Amino acid sequence: VEQGFVVVHKPTNWEVDAGSHNNAGSEASSASRRSRPLPLSSFLQDLFPESSILHDAAAGCGFLGRLDAQSSGLVLCALSYEAHLLLQLRQDTHAVSREYVVLCHGHVPTELKEVNAPIRAEPGMSSRVDTATGMPAVTWLRPIAWLVRADTAEKYSLVVLSILTGRKHQIRTHLAHVGHPVVCDGRYGPQKLEADLRWCPRNFLHRFRLEWPELPLAGTEVSKSRHQVREHLPDDLRQVLRASGLRPWRAGCAISAEALDAWAEGAAPLANFDAWAEVSFD
Structure with missing residues (x-):
């Protein structure tokens, strides 16, 4: 304040x-x-x-x-x-960092590190990727767990993301564009919504970290300090990870198991995007 x-x-x-x-x-x-x-x-x-x-x-x-x-x-x-x-x-x-965690459909390839696709957004309408008339939009992503649901064998990914730009529905639009819509996203993944709602109550998208430089307000000295605030997943999304039958995509995938448990139990590190190591699920 x-x-x-x-x-x-x-x-x-x-x-x-x-x-x-x-x-x-x-x-x-x-x-x-x-x-x-x-x-x-x-x-x-x-x-x-x-x-x-x-x-x-x-x-x-x-x-x-x-x-x-x-x-x-x-x-x-x-x-x-x-x-x-x-x-x-x-x-x-681009001095304010905004970082998110999502659960999305499919196994996001580890080599997919950036979505750089212009987005056209109009009031009252869905956003869409439009290379001719869209505004520049860049999303960085890092899959941290490949998962499946035990009862359906459907594939999912737990992904950490950071945005350079902030277009309307940017993350949801970009993930749908590359074939991995957010779980329970009725606007950009409507074909999945009915099945998703059986085990997830709403969009599985949470902004867990903000970082910004100290502001040089009147009467204060200029500082190079940066500040951050972090917030774990809320209870409803943690419950989805704990009780919906999600498990690592194959037995013995310790990386996926550790990430799933950490986010479900509120023990994830909530580090800045660059600190999330690139992983291999093979």
Whole structure:
């Protein structure tokens, strides 16, 4: 708070919104509003009533980047316009690290280390890879476990990812583009959704780490220090790893077994992306 921003751990069914809920709706739409995800901006407005940027839709209510309502993880939010400007500059110049863990379909090849595919995103529509009109989008990925489900023999991968850019639904779009949609992603993997929902309650996507440089706010000395916040998988996704029949893709694959157990028990190292060693599952 001293530097003018906070990091929030967003649970599922909370929306990183832009304050649109503040616009009065009709009485007839009240039921539909109650069924929508909860607005994260309202939660922060209650905590920090003196912060005007949290009410400013033009400034995105202070949020730096987005997380889908059915995803979970860490979100940066500025409490002042100065902090928002400085954080946005750091993010636009790729000085903010954003790292995720997902469970996706299929065995992601270990040699697939980067997806560099332009994404076209339009309001109210799904994003898509479009080499002609899309905006640059780069996702780095590292599979850390190859898994199967005991009852179906379906293949899955536990993957750590980092993004250079932050396009709408970037990770979900890129993984679907390379044939490995996120588990329970009805938008980008609809053909898998019905089966996925039998054992996983929502998108298996969690932002577990944020890192950023210290901000040179007025009256403070410039520092080269960097700060990070890390957050283990929430209970619902840990339960998926523990109780859904997932196991290493073959007996004796210690690498997959160790990664599965660590994330399921909240003991994963949550290291920066470069620290995750490249592994071989052979």
